[in-house]
Amino acid sequence: MGLCSFIRKVRQIRTQQPNIPTTFGENQLVHTILRRRSVRKFLEHDIEDEEMALILEAGRLAPSTVNMQTWSFGVFTERTWRETFGRSIPYGAKRAVMVLGDITRIKEATDIFPDVPLIAYTVSMINASLAAMNMTVMAEGLGIGTVMLSDTGKTGFFSAAYLKKTLQLPPGIYPLMTVVFGYPASRNLPMPPKFNIEDITFCGLYKKTERAKIRAWFSLMEAGYKASNPFSSFKSKLKYYRDNLNRAERELEDVVLGEREKM
Ligand SMILES: Cc1cc2nc3c(=O)[nH]c(=O)nc-3n(C[C@H](O)[C@H](O)[C@H](O)COP(=O)(O)O)c2cc1C
Numbered sequence: 283m284g285l286c287s288f289i290r291k292v293r294q295i296r297t298q299q300p301n302i303p304t305t306f307g308e309n310q311l312v313h314t315i316l317r318r319r320s321v322r323k324f325l326e327h328d329i330e331d332e333e334m335a336l337i338l339e340a341g342r343l344a345p346s347t348v349n350m351q352t353w354s355f356g357v358f359t360e361r362t363w364r365e366t367f368g369r370s371i372p373y374g375a376k377r378a379v380m381v382l383g384d385i386t387r388i389k390e391a392t393d394i395f396p397d398v399p400l401i402a403y404t405v406s407m408i409n410a411s412l413a414a415m416n417m418t419v420m421a422e423g424l425g426i427g428t429v430m431l432s433d434t435g436k437t438g439f440f441s442a443a444y445l446k447k448t449l450q451l452p453p454g455i456y457p458l459m460t461v462v463f464g465y466p467a468s469r470n471l472p473m474p475p476k477f478n479i480e481d482i483t484f485c486g487l488y489k490k491t492e493r494a495k496i497r498a499w500f501s502l503m504e505a506g507y508k509a510s511n512p513f514s515s516f517k518s519k520l521k522y523y524r525d526n527l528n529r530a531e532r533e534l535e536d537v538v539l540g541e542r543e544k545m
Pocket residue numbers: 318319320322429430431432433434459473474
């Protein structure tokens with residue numbers, strides 16, 4: 283990528299804005315949802331316990347398949363995270379909620395998950411993801427920044443085997459992600475490259491996204507990566523992901539399918 287092209291792309295990323303019709307310009311929830319960005323640098327200021335309780339309440343009341351609530355939340359302060367994992371919460375965040383798929387309660391109540399490990403896993407992951415998103419939106423509404431983590435700092439499904447062992451998770455409990463919380467160091471974070479609405483929607487029969495659009499997006503991703511990580515290459519980051527995904531795939535197979543007999 284030439285220097286001019288790089289500068290053009292970075293400018294394109296920086297000028298992206300959510301599409302908000304003027305009719306909704308005053309609506310706070312619209313702004314809360316559309317202006318949320320993943321935050322990776324936090325202030326020293328801690329979060330109030332009352333705010334954390336409200337965030338957890340948003341998780342508790344999230345929608346779930348047949349109201350099964352197939353989730354558990356590991357709730358950490360800086361101190362309890364350090365005591366458990368021997369390091370700080372990633373990105374200097376102040377609080378962390380590890381979100382896990384959990385089918386143990388529903389298994390005690392009924393036998394609807396007798397031999398369907400992939401369905402059980404999928405259902406618990408879907409529901410737990412919705413709970414995580416509800417907590418994220420609640421935090422954003424309170425002015426608290428978040429980032430969901432599944433890779434960084436061994437915090438989610440990429441590190442299923444490690445978390446199962448470290449937290450002594452019984453069969454039927456699957457690490458998904460950790461949402462970390464803190465006051466953002468900056469309020470004006472650029473939006474990473476997003477596809478346009480017409481690239482990701484269809485009406486009637488499924489419509490493939492044009493290849494040129496996909497290539498243009500990927501090229502913006504590369505430029506964005508270079509702009510924020512001038513000393514590391516996008517290529518090596520992709521290789522890291524490829525290797526890590528392959529390892530995580532094998533670990534997850536063990537966790538999801540290998541646990542079948544133990545439940
Ligand atoms: C399930 C999930 C896992 C994620 N894991 C990580 C992670 O391990 N490290 C990280 O820095 N960001 C992680 N993210 C944040 C994404 O990188 C981020 O959402 C994406 O780049 C879009 O940016 P935005 O949230 O500002 O729209 C994760 C997001 C999700 C939904």
